[in-house]
Amino acid sequence: MLLSTNKNITLAYSNPKHHSLTASHFDANFWQENNAIVGTSTGRRTTWFVSHDTKPWVLRHYWRGGLMAKFSDDLYCFPGVHQTRPIAEFRLLEEMHQLGLPVPRPIAAKIERIALWYRGDILIELIEDSKDLHAVLSNSPLPQSLWHQLGKEIARFHNHGVFHADLNIKNILLSENKFYLIDFDRGELRKPKPSWQQANMARLRRSFDKEKGKLASLYFNDNNWQDLLSGYQSALK
CATH class of the missing domain: 1.10.510.10 (Transferase(Phosphotransferase) domain 1)
Structure with missing residues (x-):
């Protein structure tokens, strides 16, 4: 995992070739403006399927559930970069992928610090035809x-x-x-x-x-x- 921090934004990458990704790539509006949204999945919240260099990816935002969602729908208390939910999931996916387990390949993750809080997103490969x-x-x-x-x-x-x-x-x-x-x-x-x-x-x-x-x-x-x-x-x- 490669980390890049600029001001209040930290990005994690699985591969140096993804260093061109910026915080804007974790915003669904960016993909909409580039006509690169190829589908969605709607559960409690929307998950976006996007196309990057002909590769299908999944963009997912981290939303709160339960009682805490009444106070904030996507802000979490900041516990340190590696313990944030996007980075922790990203690292786990990397480890499982290296073990050869059938999971999506992680592409990148983002956290945005807001004082003592953070919000986050993750990009992973889409399992095609699934x-x-x-x-x-x-x-x-x-x-x-x-x-x-x-x-x-x-x-x-x-x-x-x-x-x-x-x-x-x-x-x-x-x-x-x-x-x-x-x-x-x-x-x-x-x-x-x-x-x-x-x-x-x-x-x-x-x-x-x-x-x-x-x-x-x-x-x-x-x-x-x-x-x-x-x-x-x-x-x-």
């Missing part, structure tokens, strides 16, 4: 082999001590029969232990059940979960 697992299962079932494969992939992360703070059905992408995990905000590397690993899996199961409750036709059932667990347990060290 859909989140909720979108996939809304339209068609997965074969048993893919459920088993998904379990094995999650076990790979856990074997490396990767804790995903929000492991859920929408943070799993499928592209050409390959799974990817995304959105590692507040994620971290931990010593592998059954306690947090099992809690991670329980969170994922709750996510499936929650979405099934909203959409009865979602292609998910207990047998699918058992197939996922079978793959997970077969690969967990």
Whole structure:
């Protein structure tokens, strides 16, 4: 990770070739003015898909949730550069990418200091031709082999001590029969232990059940979960 600080702006880069990026590249208006927005994803907030030198990237701003959002929707208490949420996620993505785990490649991250506070953004590569697992299962079932494969992939992360703070059905992408995990905000590397690993899996199961409750036709059932667990347990060290 390469850091560059100018006044109240700190930028992190994954590669020297990205040094040409400036703070303006983290503003959706910049991409709109250059007709470079190729799509969006709308959840609680909008995530932008942009094109840079024909490469598709994802631009995501860090928004607050819960009670604190009533006081400020995007300002966080500054804990030091490396502990800020954009830089921490950026570093984790770099480490996972080096480990060969299926995650998006990080491009750059930005934090803006405002006295004792900061706000931030991150740019990552877009996983092309992918859909989140909720979108996939809304339209068609997965074969048993893919459920088993998904379990094995999650076990790979856990074997490396990767804790995903929000492991859920929408943070799993499928592209050409390959799974990817995304959105590692507040994620971290931990010593592998059954306690947090099992809690991670329980969170994922709750996510499936929650979405099934909203959409009865979602292609998910207990047998699918058992197939996922079978793959997970077969690969967990």
